[in-house]
Amino acid sequence: MASAVPFFLVDVFADEPLTGNPLALVPDADDLPVERMQAIAREFNQSETTFLVRPTRDDATWRLRSFTPIGAEVFGAGHNAMGAWIWLADAGRLPAAESVFAQEIGDEVLPVRVTRRAGERSEVSMDQSAPVFGRTAEDRAALADALGLGLGDLADDAAQTVSTGADHLLVPVRGRDVVDRVDVDPGRLLRVLRDAGAEGCYVYSRDPIDAESVAYARFFNPTVGITEDPATGTAAGPLVAALVAAGSVAEGAAAVVEQGFALGRPSRLRVTVTGTQVRLSGSGLIVADGNLRL
Structure with a gap:
């Protein structure tokens, strides 16, 4: 019997639908092996597909794993991470108002601030590594x-x-x-x-x-x-x-x-x-x- 894996498409850095950078997002992906994540990324064929999983570090709120269509895992905090936190906010997975979280990407844990105001889209601000x-x-x-x-x-x-x-x-x-x-x-x-x-x-x-x-x-x-x-x-x-x-x-x-x-x-x-x-x-x-x- 086929199993259903939920997914979402998020337009990141967008003011209206079908602009910005589209991200395929798969939440609660802990049971997916890496090979299946890579195959799903090929299926969506977006520049990156992000999977939300439980963190391995005690100081992180969520762990993000992102893959390109050829199966390469990428570790920067860009639209791949931005889209994940937009989804978390809109899906009610985060507290209301403004809060600071920590995302595990590769070997790093980076801070993220999510601001939610009534009637407005959630805004995400996240720190990248030092240049x-x-x-x-x-x-x-x-x-x-x-x-x-x-x-x-x-x-x-x-x-x-x-x-x-x-x-x-x-x-x-x-x-x-x-x-x-x-x-x-x-x-x-x-x-x-x-x-x-x-x-x-x-x-x-x-x-x-x-x-x-x-x-x-x-x-x-x-x-x-x-x-x-x-x-x-x-x-x-x-x-x-x-x-x-x-x-x-x-x-x-x-x-x-x-x-x-x-x-x-x-x-x-x-x-x-x-x-x-x-x-x-x-x-x-x-x-x-x-x-x-x-």
């Missing part, structure tokens, strides 16, 4: 080729790998139109990312659509089988950390990064960097629910 600034992409011509761009499309500043939980190569280009023209060659980009010690690639410009935003970006991650992601918290965090370190964004300011417009999934990710604290904030909504019959 780590890594290697730069030395071969600019190879980088441009991998992105389907000309050498002159790259900005003067170097592309650098920065991590707040996941190593991503931040690539500044000369304009929003250049970001939209990116046409990735996955094989070439994989070589560039390996040389730079990075997992994914965040291409951005400093001329966003909204004047109050700080950047306009697209994210590509052939390392874990993501062709393009519409909203990537694990990349927006490093980007704002790098802009604060360069003096381009004020420390402590709520900086908005625009992403997903090229995919028809407009998303706005809010990041605040104060010292080594990188805090990602956002909201979203549950757009679907059902059962897997396994």
